Amino acid sequence: MRSETGNSWQAIRTEVLRRIHARDWPPGSLIPNEADLAAEFGCARTTVSRALREIAATGLIERRRKAGTRVAVAPSRRATFDIPVLRTEIESRGARYGYALISQGLDVPPPAVRAGMAVPEGARLLHLSALHLADGAPHVHEDRWIDPDVAPGILTVDLGRESANAWLVANMPYTDGSLSLFARAADAGLAERLGCVEGAALFCMERLTWIGDRAITHVQLSYAPGHRIATQL
Amino acid sequence: MRSETGNSWQAIRTEVLRRIHARDWPPGSLIPNEADLAAEFGCARTTVSRALREIAATGLIERRRKAGTRVAVAPSRRATFDIPVLRTEIESRGARYGYALISQGLDVPPPAVRAGMAVPEGARLLHLSALHLADGAPHVHEDRWIDPDVAPGILTVDLGRESANAWLVANMPYTDGSLSLFARAADAGLAERLGCVEGAALFCMERLTWIGDRAITHVQLSYAPGHRIATQL
DNA sequence: CAGTGGTCTAGACCACGGT
């Protein structure tokens, strides 16, 4: 019963996926172990291992030593998004990228930001507000806090010319970060800056990045109404 | 100059990441090839390959045959989200999961849905509206269209008892899908069902799944105000 | 304890793509 589907790990992945979708191996069932599959496909166990590892990374199967490999019952699948670099995102749509600094100063951050960045109460951080433009139209509003103790060089940069983000990615590679996505209504200031009505539903992204155990920056991006991010499953 | 950081691929990954963050290998630079690194770390080339492949998957380095491996200049990093299974998501917060079917019927879908699912004009699809509850409070509103030609069994299911999603994941494993995230304002109907004010900004997720070249279902999930999804970078 | 996945090795050949 040699299938001889081919001996590349991708071919094996395809065949395994086919069997799962065809319900040869229904949800919850145990699939043959690596050695048996290797024998069936006529390849090395390493190759089967690679194929199954890639499938497991998508959440469709679950693997445990001794217990074997099982088809996930409720496949809580994983999706991968590219975190957009704004300039690239805008230019890839054929639009001209623009950046406009709105304000800049040393302020005491609001409690939510202060807690997220774990800075002492009363500490002052560099606070920026800026717009990213596509063909001159507001595309994203950026509200950013930067700890100047962690990234001292930022104070010497002319942030009207170079975006803080560009400077940071080039000079302060982070070691850890978190990202969250949510929706919020446009307040009066955002509505004016983004050119939308007050109360409009905005898609927002909040990022917090660290170097070791020190927070570098907290940024909230608010997209103009209608923005979506998409991915394949 | 043997580093002897250890010979596991994870140790090598850690060391390579350290060098990138330490700017030993600044953005845009070429790092040594696999063979050289293997010699330096005193391990097989396969092991180095594995470590670099894992890093490349995060977008921090870019690899091309002959050109070698380069530290990404604008690390358009990738983030991975677990697509939540609603029941699991709610129960993992310690809340009781509830499901309430609001309406069900065969309707002609709106143009956007029809185009996304590539069904003929005028075709009727199964249309569901339901709420997912956490401790009895509305958590997510689900608006779903299902093509009964592709998933005929769905018509025999009592959708008041079993959620359409549960039936589909168990009986109609998809081969392809797309997912998009966006924000929208609550209309009157959603506001009433979710118990929020009309116009509230809602975080929404739209999924479209296929078996081969036929669309199974289109679903839009609208979360009650305040919902976020988060991930590590 | 024993079965299973996880990993490492040394070597080989191949595919891509810059020069």
Place this chain on the structure above:
DNA sequence: CCGTGGTCTAGACCACTGT
């Protein structure tokens, strides 16, 4: 062309964990 990453092999040992 030929250097580089991509993959495969056969075998080995190890780590975890269910029984």
